[in-house]
Amino acid sequence: MLKVAYVTYDGPDPDRELVLADWARAGIDGRAVRWDDPAVRWERHDAAVVRSTWNYVHRRDEFVAWAYKVEGVTRLLNPAAMLDFNSDKSYLRGLGVPTVPTHWIRPGDPLELPDLAEYVVKPSVSAGARDTIRTADRAAAGEHVRRLVAGGRVAMVQPYLGMVEDEGETSLIYFGGALSHARRRNAMLAPDLPAGTHLGTLAREPGDDQLDLAARVLATLPETPLYARVDLVRLADGAPAVIELELVEPHLYLSDTPGAAGRLTAALLGLL
Incomplete structure (x- = not known):
């Protein structure tokens, strides 16, 4: 039986138990472990899947060093170099695709x-x-x-970009390079939203131009990630632009999307 670490932090995660249950049904021995727990024996795992490591932001250097160390003893998904690259938004400067002017x-x-x-x-x-x-x-x-x-x-x-208050951001979620689902996300900086709704999402059918741009973004990566979230907005002329490419610890909205956890599990098994 594959032993896989679900890499998390000491806090809430809406998808953690859902994923672990799906892994169990697929015959994976999955366990939630904190990335910064010094007692974890990473070499005893067949893989470590980085998910809700949401406390790394003010400890980025420590987190990146941890990723390279863990990758030396087990399979890390997404890979350490990808986490290093993507954990600083300066990566946007070199994507070579339309992005929000910065x-x-x-x-x-x-x-x-x-x-x-x-x-x-x-x-x-x-x-x-x-x-x-x-x-x-x-x-x-x-x-x-x-x-x-x-x-x-x-x-x-x-x-x-005022359009985000009407259209919202479009997040396209990919597992193993294949589109799993897309969500419309509320603008986190929009005014007058009721408390607690900023991270609310709805199912969305992305446009062909958005799918094309997301495919171009993923094509810039040196290898296929286990998971990726491409966040898009539309500029004043209506053209889509990348606001973020999320490869480290994005919300994947699994609990809001029937079947999505199973697709993540299938992609994981395909990589392992």
């Missing part, structure tokens, strides 16, 4: 902001909109940039 400010760079009606300012290493602001106040945007770079972080300055 102005990058590193420590030591001059603080020059583009002229925008509304700003989104966030660090390049972040998850779940942590340390992210939306503001129409140029001075407030500049001050947030100063705070980020003063802490040694890279700041990303982007235009706020």
Whole structure:
């Protein structure tokens, strides 16, 4: 029987028990283990699947070092180099596909902001909109940039795209390179949403142009990931653009999508 670690953290995860139950039905001995638990013997696992490691954001260097170490003794999915690459949003600069226009400010760079009606300012290493602001106040945007770079972080300055309040973001979820499902996600920075609804999703049928762009994104990767989430928005001219490629610890909305957990399990068995 395959022994597989479901790599997580010490906190809630809506998909954890669902996945472990599906693995058990497929004959996989799956166990939830914290990535930062020093007592885990990773070499005793046939594979380790990184899932809800949501506390790594302020410990990225430690997390990346952990990934390479674990990959030395067992199969890590997604691979360490992929986690290293994708855990800093600077990867967006080299994707070679349309992305949301971004102005990058590193420590030591001059603080020059583009002229925008509304700003989104966030660090390049972040998850779940942590340390992210939306503001129409140029001075407030500049001050947030100063705070980020003063802490040694890279700041990303982007235009706020109002279309996300109507159309939402489109997330396409792939397992083993095959599209599993797509979800419409509420804009996390949209105003006046009831508390607790920012991460709500609905099933969505992606457009052909969105599918084409997602395929181009995945084609840039050196190998097929176990899971990938491609988050898309539409620009002012209606063309799709990548807002994020999620390969580290994305929500996969398995509990909201019948059959999705089984497709993830099948992809895992195919890779193993």
